[in-house]
Structures are given as C-alpha cells and as structure tokens.
Amino acid sequence: MSKNVLILPGDGIGPEIVAQARRVLELVNAQDNLGLELTEALVGGAAIDADGVPLPQATLDAANAADAILLGAVGGPEWDTNPDFQIRPEKGLLGIRSNLGLFGNLRPAILYPQLAHASTLKPEVVSGLDILIVRELTGGIYFGQPRGVREKEGGIREGYNTYVYDENEIRRIGRVAFEAARARDKRLCSVDKANVLEVTVLWREIMEELSKEYPDVELSHMYVDNAAMQLVRAPKQFDVMVTGNMFGDILSDAAAMLTGSIGMLPSASLDVNGKGMYEPCHGSAPDIAGQNLANPLATIMSAGMMLRYSLNEGATADRIEAAVSAVLDQNLRTGDIWSEGMQKVSTSEMGDAVIAALQA
Numbered sequence: 001m002s003k004n005v006l007i008l009p010g011d012g013i014g015p016e017i018v019a020q021a022r023r024v025l026e027l028v029n030a031q032d033n034l035g036l037e038l039t040e041a042l043v044g045g046a047a048i049d050a051d052g053v054p055l056p057q058a059t060l061d062a063a064n065a066a067d068a069i070l071l072g073a074v075g076g077p078e079w080d081t082n083p084d085f086q087i088r089p090e091k092g093l094l095g096i097r098s099n100l101g102l103f104g105n106l107r108p109a110i111l112y113p114q115l116a117h118a119s120t121l122k123p124e125v126v127s128g129l130d131i132l133i134v135r136e137l138t139g140g141i142y143f144g145q146p147r148g149v150r151e152k153e154g155g156i157r158e159g160y161n162t163y164v165y166d167e168n169e170i171r172r173i174g175r176v177a178f179e180a181a182r183a184r185d186k187r188l189c190s191v192d193k194a195n196v197l198e199v200t201v202l203w204r205e206i207m208e209e210l211s212k213e214y215p216d217v218e219l220s221h222m223y224v225d226n227a228a229m230q231l232v233r234a235p236k237q238f239d240v241m242v243t244g245n246m247f248g249d250i251l252s253d254a255a256a257m258l259t260g261s262i263g264m265l266p267s268a269s270l271d272v273n274g275k276g277m278y279e280p281c282h283g284s285a286p287d288i289a290g291q292n293l294a295n296p297l298a299t300i301m302s303a304g305m306m307l308r309y310s311l312n313e314g315a316t317a318d319r320i321e322a323a324v325s326a327v328l329d330q331n332l333r334t335g336d337i338w339s340e341g342m343q344k345v346s347t348s349e350m351g352d353a354v355i356a357a358l359q360a
C-alpha cells in the first residue's frame with residue numbers, strides 16, 4: 001500500500017532545502033521500495049501570493065489526507081508588513097500544527113563529532129552532546145485567548161496575549177516527554193517559570209503527578225532563565241527537556257547553536273497517533289535565500305525522522321543519518337558549518353554528496 005507524503009516547500013530557502021530532501025526521499029523510495037507517493041502544495045507566503053491566504057483549504061485537506069508531511073520554512077520580509085495579522089506566512093504553519101493537533105514537538109540537538117569545531121562553544125563543552133527538547137506546540141501563549149491590540153483610556157494602545165494551559169494539555173505533552181526519557185537516559189528536566197507564572201505552577205504540579213507513573217525516570221525542574229544559561233554553560237547535563245510552546249521555541253534555537261548551526265537541527269511534530277509533520281527548526285533565512293547557500297542537512301534529517309516516526313521505516317532513516325555523517329567525514333561543509341581546512345559546498349552540492357553516499 002502506498003504512503004502519501006505531502007511536501008510543503010514554503011518560502012525563502014524552503015524550496016532550496018526541500019528540493020534536496022525530496023531528491024533523497026525519491027532515491028531511498030526507489031532503493032528500499034518504500035512505496036512513497038510525494039505530492040507538493042503551497043503554504044506560507046507562497047500561498048498568500050497564489051491564493052491570498054497562508055493556508056489554503058486545498059493544502060489543509062492534503063495535509064489531513066497525507067500519512068506524513070515535510071515542510072521547509074515559511075516567512076519573509078515581503079509579507080511582514082501585511083496589516084492583516086491573519087494573512088501572515090507564519091499563520092499557515094501555526095494553522096497546520098493546530099488543525100492537525102500536532103502538539104508534540106521533538107527537537108533533538110545532537111552534535112556530530114565532525115562538527116565539534118563548528119560550534120561557537122568550546123569542543124569539550126559540546127562534544128558528545130545528545131539532548132532532546134520536547135516542546136508543546138499547539139497551546140500556551142501562541143494560541144491563548146484573548147489576544148490582540150486594544151485601546152485603553154486616553155487612546156493608549158496595548159497589546160496582549162494569554163498564556164494558558166489546561167491540565168490535560170500539560171499531561172499529554174508530559175507523557176510524550178517521560179516516554180522519550182524512558183527510552184533514553186531516563187532523565188527529564190521540566191522547564192517553567194513557576195516562580196512567577198501561575199500557569200507554570202500548574203505545569204510543575206502535573207509533571208510531579210505524572211512522575212509517579214514513571215518511577216524509573218528522574219524528574220527535575222528548572223526555571224527557564226536558568227535553563228537558557230545552563231544550556232550554554234554545561235549542555236551535557238541534560239537528557240530530555242520538556243517545556244511549553246514559547247520557551248521551547250527559544251531554547252531550541254539556543255540548543256541549535258550547540259550543534260554547530262541551526263542548519264543541523266531537524267524536528268518532528270506529532271499528533272496523538274504519531275502522525276506528524278517534519279521540518280527543520282530554522283526559518284526561511286531571507287538573508288541567504290535564492291543563493292544556493294543554505295544547509296539542507298536539517299531538512300534531510302527531518303525526512304529521516306519522518307521515515308522513522310511516521311512511516312515505520314527505521315532502517316532507511318538509519319541509512320540517511322549514516323549518509324549525513326559520511327558527507328561530514330568527507331569534510332564537506334555549507335557556509336554555516338564551515339571552518340578552516342574544510343571544503344565549502346553549496347546547497348545542491350551538499351545534496352549531491354548525500355545522494356552519492358546513499359548510493360555508495
């Protein structure tokens with residue numbers, strides 16, 4: 001039976017990096033007889049330009065019908081000044097996450113040993129790094145109501161958002177994190193701001209309650225400001241981190257730099273049944289878009305995660321990861337992970353090298 005993969009290139013470097021991941025998927029599909037059917041649709045700024053909205057109904061229908069989704073990135077300065085906040089590229093991405101119930105966001109930050117010198121941190125601080133950030137993705141301040149900009153007395157404008165989680169939302173992301181920790185080093189750090197925000201007092205309470213079901217997992221708690229500092233100071237102290245939507249967004253970008261570049265960080269966003277959307281953690285990188293400069297490896301590794309988590313093709317995912325490691329062994333580097341003595345390659349040359357490694 002064939003499996004439907006929906007590809008959403010998006011904006012900026014999105015189409016460039018996704019093109020390389022698509023080549024990889026097409027190759028392993030043929031090599032390993034996976035029976036994948038790949039289709040593409042518009043999202044983000046590209047969809048605004050074509051259809052006037054960031055998430056056309058046809059794209060949402062295709063996303064619902066697909067077995068898995070691979071997304072590039074959305075957004076860019078051309079759409080940032082749109083006065084209607086609903087007609088922003090980012091709303092397309094948030095709309096898919098929320099409509100498909102993709103609440104469980106896994107962002108693994110793994111340092112390939114070959115890149116120990118590409119990190120801005122000392123090699124001894126990051127070598128051997130392997131942490132997993134579990135980010136709640138469909139709730140919290142990103143989606144809380146009420147929200148908006150209103151006028152106070154005297155015509156003073158005031159912007160407001162609502163940071164809200166109910167206990168069921170906390171419990172279900174907590175379970176994802178405890179299960180992930182159980183399958184790894186059995187240490188879970190829950191990140192909150194329980195010294196200030198009531199919503200995260202409840203978060204902490206529910207994590208404690210859940211930990212009774214997971215006596216084999218060691219639970220700790222950390223305030224988010226300290227967590228940001230500890231990630232840079234001594235990141236290897238962490239195994240799995242679990243946190244809400246906005247804290248997870250920020251901490252995962254910080255974790256990305258530990259691995260050498262944000263161009264190396266893949267992600268999975270899963271629903272209750274394990275159906276998922278897969279995307280690099282980075283954005284559309286308008287500063288380098290259209291120049292064949294972007295690192296496609298996070299997207300290629302996201303395709304690998306898709307095979308592992310949603311399509312039950314772990315062996316092929318292993319092959320993709322080994323191919324990524326092989327191209328790094330060949331000293332090939334896009335600009336973001338380049339260092340002295342390495343060979344600088346373009347987006348498509350990096351894709352060529354991964355393809356060649358898969359064929360070797």
Ligand SMILES: NC(=O)c1ccc[n+]([C@@H]2O[C@H](COP(=O)([O-])OP(=O)(O)OC[C@H]3O[C@@H](n4cnc5c(N)ncnc54)[C@H](O)[C@@H]3O)[C@@H](O)[C@H]2O)c1
Pocket residue numbers: 013017072073074075076077090093262263279280281282283284285286287288293294295296298336
């Ligand atoms: N998931 C997504 O679609 C997503 C994520 C983050 C930001 N965005 C959007 O992207 C746009 C730009 O945001 P930003 O500049 O804050 O973040 P960004 O991640 O796009 O870029 C930050 C920096 O990292 C570099 N970078 C990012 N990905 C890279 C790659 N694969 N290879 C090499 N270098 C890379 C960029 O060149 C830039 O210097 C905004 O419109 C934002 O909303 C989208």
Ligand SMILES: CC(C)[C@H](C(=O)O)[C@@H](O)C(=O)O
Pocket residue numbers: 075090093094249281283
């Ligand atoms: C583009 C934006 C909506 C998105 C987020 O904040 O979730 C991005 O930063 C991410 O990390 O996936």
Ligand SMILES: [Mg+2]
Pocket residue numbers: 249250253281
């Ligand atoms: Mg982000």
